[in-house]
Structures are given as structure tokens and as C-alpha cells.
Amino acid sequence: MLFNDQKTEKLTHTQCASCPVRHRAVCSRANDQELNLLDSVKFYKTYQAGQTIALRGDPLEVLSSLVSGTATLSQSMEDGRTQVVGLLLPSDFIGRPGRDTVAHDVTAVTEVTLCCFRRKAFEDLMVKMPHVSVRLLEMALDELDAARDWMLLLGRKxxxxxxxxxxxxxxxxxxxxxxxxxxxxxxxxxxxxxxxxxxxxxxxxxxxxxxxxxxxxxxxxxxxxxxxxxxxxxxxxxxxxxxxx
Amino acid sequence: MLFNDQKTEKLTHTQCASCPVRHRAVCSRANDQELNLLDSVKFYKTYQAGQTIALRGDPLEVLSSLVSGTATLSQSMEDGRTQVVGLLLPSDFIGRPGRDTVAHDVTAVTEVTLCCFRRKAFEDLMVKMPHVSVRLLEMALDELDAARDWMLLLGRKxxxxxxxxxxxxxxxxxxxxxxxxxxxxxxxxxxxxxxxxxxxxxxxxxxxxxxxxxxxxxxxxxxxxxxxxxxxxxxxxxxxxxxxx
DNA sequence: CGGCTGCTTGACCGTCATCAATAAATGTGG
DNA sequence: CCACATTTATTGATGACGGTCAAGCAGCCG
The missing domain is CATH 1.10.10.10 (Winged helix-like DNA-binding domain superfamily/Winged helix DNA-binding domain)
Structure with a gap:
């Protein structure tokens, strides 16, 4: 379940304008006015190294951008064999609008800070700021290319x-x-x-x-x-x- | 180069309304009026089994939906090792708006028919019909999930x-x-x-x-x-x- | 019929997984 | 700060899975 069971909870609230991933994340094309809007609805969450951020199948209530730290996306089989299917670094996006469950396990490998939005709120944002959808599509396509490059590595190298x-x-x-x-x-x-x-x-x-x-x-x-x-x-x-x- | 060197070129033109992938492809949410618009700008291309549809790095001039047949996306290394990184079946989309080169080799494995749009024309369509962008994002995210599931197969099975x-x-x-x-x-x-x-x-x-x-x-x-x-x-x-x- | 291409089968070998034993790094309490 | 415990990484011995090389087979077409 997203955002349960973490002991530590940093509630630092950085202004978007000075956010380290300001120009790379899903919000990269927002103007000053829009940043104010984002500032008003976003909230931060922090996870310790090793903590589970979300598990496959969990209801997807919150979408987020990774602000600092490193996390993994992974997929596993019943007998325990596991494959990391993606590395999440600052500016990467977690979750997807239009889905209501989590597709892959998400785990913090270092201390991780997320910039979060309730799903409903985020979907509203996408309507108000179409460039967010566009950026999200761009990022998804980049990830798709990266995933496919990784398939070459896994299958052939x-x-x-x-x-x-x-x-x-x-x-x-x-x-x-x-x-x-x-x-x-x-x-x-x-x-x-x-x-x-x-x-x-x-x-x-x-x-x-x-x-x-x-x-x-x-x-x-x-x-x-x-x-x-x-x-x-x-x-x-x-x-x-x-x-x- | 997309759409060069194919010998056979079927120019069958099916009405969108009776298209086999009408409800699954990128156009799935178009209304009747919009279908007319699509009908007016789309064109079909056919490739024979074994033909190259596009090569990595080629300028990306045409975007398309696969209407019938099967194609592969593949990635290869200098020494010839090759990995198929995606299977393209009817309704799948080829190419991506916002990119100007082809990311992976595309090859017809059976006879393939594509429903094509010049990139510029398609980008116009995306503006006129926002639901096309939304559908494209959905499809990209589905492909991303599929790619990641495949990574588990490649790495661990x-x-x-x-x-x-x-x-x-x-x-x-x-x-x-x-x-x-x-x-x-x-x-x-x-x-x-x-x-x-x-x-x-x-x-x-x-x-x-x-x-x-x-x-x-x-x-x-x-x-x-x-x-x-x-x-x-x-x-x-x-x-x-x-x-x- | 021969020649072609694609598939199957066999013999063998190399890469990487498995099992197991250190060794190094990290943490804990006295 | 040091003894001790625990986790994480390295190294070794061995073997299995899948790759390589090579030969046979089947279907196809001229």
C-alpha cells in the first residue's frame, strides 16, 4: 500500500521553483503561476533505504516524482526469482494516471524523497496543464526505449x-x-x-x-x-x- | 528509411468505420466526424514477409498503426547479436510523435498492412483530438508494462x-x-x-x-x-x- | 530430381549458477 | 574504543543449462 508503514516521515516542503528536478520532471514545462498551483497540492514523503514504497497490485492512490535518492522497480515470481525492471533516479515518475493498481514493486535502495500528488488531484492537473500529459508521454516513451535497450542486455550480453x-x-x-x-x-x-x-x-x-x-x-x-x-x-x-x- | 524499397504496394483503402482495429488502435476514441478526418489523411502501405519496414536511426517521417499481420521491433549489436524487443500485432502503433529518428529496427514477419500518417499531419491530429494523445499514453504505458514483464522472462526464466x-x-x-x-x-x-x-x-x-x-x-x-x-x-x-x- | 531453406537432433564445451567457505564491512553493546 | 555479531562481499570447487559446431531431415520450388 502506497505510503503506509514507513517509520520516518520527513515533511520538508521545498518550493517548486527551487526544486532540484524542476526542469526534468513531469512539471518541467510549468510556468511560475502553474508552479504555485503545484506547490499548493503537492506533498513530500521520505522513505528509508530498503523500505517498500509500493507493491504490485496495491491500489494506486498517489502519483509522485522522485526528488532525491534511488529506487528500483522490480517484478518477481512465486518461487522468489526477482528481476529489477527499472531504476528510478531523481526526476523519474512513479505511478500512472488511468491505472488503479500498482504494476511493479517499488523499493527504496537509498533514502528517497518523493514529491506526491493524490491521483485525483493529479488527473485534474493534467487537464489544467496539458503540457504535463505531453511530458508524461515523452517520459514514458523514453522509459520504453530504455526498457528495450535493457532487453538486449538481458537477452544477449x-x-x-x-x-x-x-x-x-x-x-x-x-x-x-x-x-x-x-x-x-x-x-x-x-x-x-x-x-x-x-x-x-x-x-x-x-x-x-x-x-x-x-x-x-x-x-x-x-x-x-x-x-x-x-x-x-x-x-x-x-x-x-x-x-x- | 521508412517506406522505401518495398516492391509490393497495396493501396487498398478501407473506411475507418469498418477498420478491424477501429476500437483498439490509437484512434479508438474518435467519433464519426473525426473518423472522416482520419479517412482523409491516412494512407495504407503493405510490406511482404521479411521486409524491413524501418531501421534504427532512420529519419522518422511516417507514423502508423498496424492493421494486419505481425512485425517485430528489434535491437542489435555490432557483432550481429540481435534481440527482438517487441512484437507488433494489429492495433499496435509504430513510431512516436516528438522524435525524429526511428529507435528500433522494424521488420515484417508476415505480410503487414499499415495505416499511415505523415508525422506533421499526425501531430496536427493530436492537437485537434486530444483523446489521441491520451490513448497514445495509455498504449505506451501498456507497452512499457509488457516490456518489463519480458525483462523478467529474459533475465530469470x-x-x-x-x-x-x-x-x-x-x-x-x-x-x-x-x-x-x-x-x-x-x-x-x-x-x-x-x-x-x-x-x-x-x-x-x-x-x-x-x-x-x-x-x-x-x-x-x-x-x-x-x-x-x-x-x-x-x-x-x-x-x-x-x-x- | 537436385538444390534450397528451415527445423531437428546429436556431441561437446563454456559460461554462469549453485553450494560452501572465508573475508571484509557494518553495526551493537560493554 | 574494542570484542562480538551480523550483514555483505569475495573466492573456490563443481556441475548444469544452454550455446556452439556439425550432421541429418523435412518441406518446397524450380
């Missing part, structure tokens, strides 16, 4: 290629957009545990671990602790991925 | 489960909606070759073949030729899939 692709993905998405210090080592902070990486890549935790060490031994990456990866030669890492045509 | 899931999928989608003759054998006509099935399931053609025979030997399915599958015990087939929770 080797374990080593999967890890390399994953590192490149994280490097891209965590970098504040077009910031290429081609001189110094690129340093990647992994938001996911080995366990979660494995379920994202369709591998086991052991294989993930082995491939990390293999890449390290081959000098493609360097590991500092378990969550920090530095990339001495970015081209070498890219070469590990025989990229889509 | 065994070869046998993949084949069983595939058969169930085809059975569902080819059946004219909620038609359950629980008595007699269900008969599935496969629109895809073993080759294409393999690239859809992230397997090799040999493994697909072996799993088909395995399921046959176990009495779960019966094969009549290479494209016709009959299912004596539907429950047995469903049991092969340890379904998502």
Missing part, C-alpha cells in the same frame, strides 16, 4: 558486458549532464548493493562479484571499498561493450 | 519456461479476446519462425527446437507441422510457467 554496460549507465546518469573531465579518472559511486546489481542484470551476486574483480585485475576499473569504482581509462570500459549498432 | 510463456502469450493475443473453449484443444498458429522466436526469447534456434520437442514428449503440447501448436491440457502449459506473483 555476457556477464562481463552486463557489468560494463551497467557501470557506463550509472556513470552517465549520475553525472550532472555533459561533464567530461577526460583528463582525470572518472569516479562512480554505486547506489546499489551487489545483490541489487545482480537482480538488475539478470545474474547472481557471485557472478557480479567475480566480474568486478576480473575488470579490476584487467585494469579497466579500480575499486575503492565496495561502492566506489574509479575508471582510469574510460575508453577501455566503453570497449568492453560491443555497443548497439 | 529457464528455456522451457520461456517457451511456455511465449506460447501462452501468443495464445492470448491471437485469441479474439475472452474466448475460452475449455473443452476442446486450443490451437495456436505461430506467426514467427524458430529463428525469430529464438531472438525474441534470448535463446538460440537449437534450444528453441529442443524445448519444443521436450514439451511435445512430455505431452504438454502437440506439433502439427512446424507452425501449428495444439494444447491438449491448457492448465499443464500454464503450470510450466511459475508466474509472476
Amino acid at each position: 555476457t556477464a562481463r558486458e552486463k557489468i560494463a554496460s551497467f557501470l557506463l549507465l550509472i556513470a552517465q546518469r549520475s553525472r550532472p549532464i555533459s561533464d567530461k573531465p577526460s583528463g582525470l579518472d572518472i569516479c562512480i559511486e554505486l547506489p546499489l548493493s551487489r545483490e541489487t546489481i545482480a537482480t538488475y542484470l539478470g545474474l547472481t551476486i557471485e557472478t557480479v562479484s567475480r566480474q568486478f574483480t576480473a575488470l579490476r585485475k584487467d585494469g579497466v576499473i579500480a575499486l575503492d571499498g565496495t561502492r566506489t569504482v574509479s575508471v582510469p581509462d574510460f575508453a577501455a570500459l566503453s570497449d568492453e561493450v560491443d555497443n548497439s549498432e | 529457464t528455456a522451457r519456461e520461456k517457451i511456455a510463456s511465449f506460447l501462452l502469450l501468443i495464445a492470448q493475443r491471437s485469441r479474439p479476446i475472452s474466448d475460452k473453449p475449455s473443452g476442446l484443444d486450443i490451437c495456436i498458429e505461430l506467426p514467427l519462425s524458430r529463428e525469430t522466436i529464438a531472438t525474441y526469447l534470448g535463446l538460440t534456434i537449437e534450444t528453441v527446437s529442443r524445448q519444443f520437442t521436450a514439451l511435445r514428449k512430455d505431452g504438454v503440447i502437440a506439433l502439427d507441422g512446424t507452425r501449428t501448436v495444439s494444447v491438449p491440457d491448457f492448465a499443464a502449459l500454464s503450470d510450466e510457467v511459475d508466474n509472476s506473483e
Whole structure:
């Protein structure tokens, strides 16, 4: 059930105008006046690392944008096998208008802050601000492309290629957009545990671990602790991925 | 390039009112007057089995709905490894407003008829008929869910489960909606070759073949030729899939 | 009939999963 | 701050599933 059972509940209320995802989220095309409207109906929720945000099949009462932190979308089978089917990073949207149940499990992997709207209120907003629908369609289509790219990875890539692709993905998405210090080592902070990486890549935790060490031994990456990866030669890492045509 | 190099070009022009996908495609919510408008700007194109409809990166000049036949969306790597990332069946939409290049290769696997719109014309339509945008968003979100379900299959299911899931999928989608003759054998006509099935399931053609025979030997399915599958015990087939929770 | 293409079957092997044992990181209470 | 417990990650040994290579088979068409 969305927004139940979380112990911690930060009620910080940031003005939309100074919101970190102001220009990327579903609200990106809102003008000042519209932002005021958004400010008046939105509310924030915070989840701790590991908390369940929503479960597949739950009634979908609240729609939200991820403001900070990282969450996963996942799908699992009765016998426990699980696949992460999407990574949610700041500006990503959770839930969908026109549906009344949650389609996939949503889990916070770090502390997560959501900017929330009751579904009814959001659907009203979509009528008042058609650009919200347009932006939502754009974002859905982007996610669709991303999902399909991931299908290539899951269906066809080797374990080593999967890890390399994953590192490149994280490097891209965590970098504040077009910031290429081609001189110094690129340093990647992994938001996911080995366990979660494995379920994202369709591998086991052991294989993930082995491939990390293999890449390290081959000098493609360097590991500092378990969550920090530095990339001495970015081209070498890219070469590990025989990229889509 | 969309709509080049096809030899055969059927110019049949069906009235929207009697279109087979009238109530499922992007135009499903159009009224009679709007249908007339659609009739006046749409045009049909036909592709032969095996023909390329569009290639990744091509300029996207035409958007279309699939009216009849089956096509695939696929993604491939430089070295030739290929993954089918979507199956296009009647009523599915091809292309996306707001993009100017094709995101994935589109290939006809049977003879295919498309109901086409020049991109500009279609974007005008979206303005005149907002329900088209809404329907498009709905369809995009459905596809997104389907893509994510497929990620679970690709990442976590065994070869046998993949084949069983595939058969169930085809059975569902080819059946004219909620038609359950629980008595007699269900008969599935496969629109895809073993080759294409393999690239859809992230397997090799040999493994697909072996799993088909395995399921046959176990009495779960019966094969009549290479494209016709009959299912004596539907429950047995469903049991092969340890379904998502 | 031969030649073609698509499918099946067999023999073998490699990649990755499984099971199991450390080792490292993180947390807890004294 | 250190002993101890717990979780998380690494490493090793082994085997299974599915891939690869190769040969046969079936349907199709000239």
C-alpha cells in the first residue's frame, strides 16, 4: 500500500521553483503561476533505504516524482526469482494516471524523497496543464526505449558486458549532464548493493562479484571499498561493450 | 528509411468505420466526424514477409498503426547479436510523435498492412483530438508494462519456461479476446519462425527446437507441422510457467 | 530430381549458477 | 574504543543449462 508503514516521515516542503528536478520532471514545462498551483497540492514523503514504497497490485492512490535518492522497480515470481525492471533516479515518475493498481514493486535502495500528488488531484492537473500529459508521454516513451535497450542486455550480453554496460549507465546518469573531465579518472559511486546489481542484470551476486574483480585485475576499473569504482581509462570500459549498432 | 524499397504496394483503402482495429488502435476514441478526418489523411502501405519496414536511426517521417499481420521491433549489436524487443500485432502503433529518428529496427514477419500518417499531419491530429494523445499514453504505458514483464522472462526464466510463456502469450493475443473453449484443444498458429522466436526469447534456434520437442514428449503440447501448436491440457502449459506473483 | 531453406537432433564445451567457505564491512553493546 | 555479531562481499570447487559446431531431415520450388 502506497505510503503506509514507513517509520520516518520527513515533511520538508521545498518550493517548486527551487526544486532540484524542476526542469526534468513531469512539471518541467510549468510556468511560475502553474508552479504555485503545484506547490499548493503537492506533498513530500521520505522513505528509508530498503523500505517498500509500493507493491504490485496495491491500489494506486498517489502519483509522485522522485526528488532525491534511488529506487528500483522490480517484478518477481512465486518461487522468489526477482528481476529489477527499472531504476528510478531523481526526476523519474512513479505511478500512472488511468491505472488503479500498482504494476511493479517499488523499493527504496537509498533514502528517497518523493514529491506526491493524490491521483485525483493529479488527473485534474493534467487537464489544467496539458503540457504535463505531453511530458508524461515523452517520459514514458523514453522509459520504453530504455526498457528495450535493457532487453538486449538481458537477452544477449555476457556477464562481463552486463557489468560494463551497467557501470557506463550509472556513470552517465549520475553525472550532472555533459561533464567530461577526460583528463582525470572518472569516479562512480554505486547506489546499489551487489545483490541489487545482480537482480538488475539478470545474474547472481557471485557472478557480479567475480566480474568486478576480473575488470579490476584487467585494469579497466579500480575499486575503492565496495561502492566506489574509479575508471582510469574510460575508453577501455566503453570497449568492453560491443555497443548497439 | 521508412517506406522505401518495398516492391509490393497495396493501396487498398478501407473506411475507418469498418477498420478491424477501429476500437483498439490509437484512434479508438474518435467519433464519426473525426473518423472522416482520419479517412482523409491516412494512407495504407503493405510490406511482404521479411521486409524491413524501418531501421534504427532512420529519419522518422511516417507514423502508423498496424492493421494486419505481425512485425517485430528489434535491437542489435555490432557483432550481429540481435534481440527482438517487441512484437507488433494489429492495433499496435509504430513510431512516436516528438522524435525524429526511428529507435528500433522494424521488420515484417508476415505480410503487414499499415495505416499511415505523415508525422506533421499526425501531430496536427493530436492537437485537434486530444483523446489521441491520451490513448497514445495509455498504449505506451501498456507497452512499457509488457516490456518489463519480458525483462523478467529474459533475465530469470529457464528455456522451457520461456517457451511456455511465449506460447501462452501468443495464445492470448491471437485469441479474439475472452474466448475460452475449455473443452476442446486450443490451437495456436505461430506467426514467427524458430529463428525469430529464438531472438525474441534470448535463446538460440537449437534450444528453441529442443524445448519444443521436450514439451511435445512430455505431452504438454502437440506439433502439427512446424507452425501449428495444439494444447491438449491448457492448465499443464500454464503450470510450466511459475508466474509472476 | 537436385538444390534450397528451415527445423531437428546429436556431441561437446563454456559460461554462469549453485553450494560452501572465508573475508571484509557494518553495526551493537560493554 | 574494542570484542562480538551480523550483514555483505569475495573466492573456490563443481556441475548444469544452454550455446556452439556439425550432421541429418523435412518441406518446397524450380
